[in-house]
Amino acid sequence: MAHFMDIHKNMKGLTKDQLLEAHNQDLANEQGTGVHFQKAWGDPTSGWVFCLSEGPNREAIQQVHRRSGHPADEIFEVPVSVE
């Protein structure tokens, strides 16, 4: 499985509850796709949200986000990491 960081740029005013709801939609819609959304971080001031996921490829990530009604603006594959 590859790892991805995707960015949404239009979520100004986002609350914790809204981020949780969006994440739960992704978790419901990822079933059977090989995608798993792991974490998400949001900046309500700029409206940028970052989602960390794993999955087979970039398009699979976007397809789950589309089903949830919030396609990503950019998706980066992140094969190197330090945790």
Added chain:
Amino acid sequence: MAHFMDIHKNMKGLTKDQLLEAHNQDLANEQGTGVHFQKAWGDPTSGWVFCLSEGPNREAIQQVHRRSGHPADEIFEVPVSVE
């Protein structure tokens, strides 16, 4: 402590060892600043690197990155998260 996601946009060809070295520089330079760099993810193809940290404010994050010789291009405070 606040949480931050920062982005570096000019690290094409980045290797795992280089990311680890850059992260270790940040860990050395954050001492006494109240900043802690937690994780980092890199995309060698686009050259984008994402760093997750905590600290007192955006400027403190940038100051550590500057000491390490790799100032961030953008820094977002991310007060909402799902993990």
